[in-house]
Amino acid sequence: MEQPVWLITGASSGLGLSIALSALRVGGRVLATARNPAKAARDHPEVEQRGGKWIALDVAKSDCKAVVQKVVELEGRVDVVVNSAGYSLLGAVEDMSENEIQDQINTNFYGPIRVIQGALPTMRKQMSGTIVNMSSTAGISGVAACGLYAASKFALEGLSEALASELSAFNIHMLVVEPGAFRTAMIGNAVSPAAGLSEPYIGTAVNAVLDRYAQIPEKAPGDPQKAGEVIVQTIKEGMSSDRMIHGHLRLILGSDSLARIEMKAQKLMENVVAMKEVAKRTDRSN
Structure with missing residues (x-):
């Protein structure tokens, strides 16, 4: 089989960049997207030096279907789509404007949908493909100050679960990646509500989480290069079998x-056990 074609959104920084470089190291044909590809090429010349190509794409504004079609025209196919473009809006939900809320969901949730819809006709025709949605621990466990970011990732998780079932008939794999804190610019580039933190939330859990997140860039335990390598290796293994990571999404x-996910799973099971009898009370008696 010829080397697979990778389309990676948000490849100019963070885990998107790490995935792009790791895919190039194993011989992938990488189309790396960025809102400003000229700047991305200057900042990361190693992508083109290793054979990658930069393409302009803003998942919140661009015609994503047209961009994916351009990839198909350039490379003849598309084998792996990685939805890595996104950002975090951090603060109290009450302090967020309607436009700020819409922008967060538009980029982190609608953006991947647009890219996926652009790729699916080609992948279905090929009867092969892998779609990777970059979620977060926040996609499983919501905490104070992360309400809208968590909402966007929870939505992406639900979408991915449904797509895994919808697309299995076409031999298209789904993979959801749930990273913890990595030493990237993700947290440092987080957006705060224009209104700031309103007085009622000072000294609350929102304030505490924001203070803790401010220290993450220097203390994050995750290594982005290792993450990129693990993700790429997982995708490669999935492409050579009939299911991703031994059947796990x-x-x-x-x-x-x-x-954090283990703690969420434990609390969820405790909730299920506590609700067993309550849940049955609403069943019809006949």
Whole structure:
């Protein structure tokens, strides 16, 4: 089989860049997207030096279907789509404007949908493909100050679960990646509500989480290069079998992510057990 074609959104920084470089190292034909490809090429010349190509794409504004079609025209196919473009809006939900809320969901949720819809006709025709949605620990466990970011990732998780079932008939794999804290610019580039933190939330859990997140860029335990390597290796293994990571949809990255998701799973099961009898009360008696 010829080397697979990778389309990676948000490839100019963070885990998107790490995935692009890792895919290039294993011989992938990488189409790396960025809102400003000229700047991305200057900042990361190693992408083109290793054979990658930069393409302009803003998942919130561009005609994503047209961009994917351009990839198909350039390379003849598309084998892996990685939805990595996104950002975090951090603060109290009450302080967020309607436009800020819409922008967060538009980029983190609608953006991947647009890209996926652009890729699916080609992947269905090929009867092969892998779609990778970059979620987060926040896509499983919501915390104060992350309400809208978590909402966008929870939505992406639900979409991915449904797509995994919808697309199996076409031999198209889904993979959801749930990273913890990595030493990237993700948190440093987080957006705050223009209104700031209103007085009622000062000294609350929102304030505490924001203070903690301010220290993450220097203390994050995750290594972006290792993450890129694990993600690419997982995708390669899935492409050579009939299912991704031994039948599991989710790829958890980082001991911090693992601990938080384990805690969520435990609390969820405790909730299920507590509600067993309550749930049955609403069933029809006949």
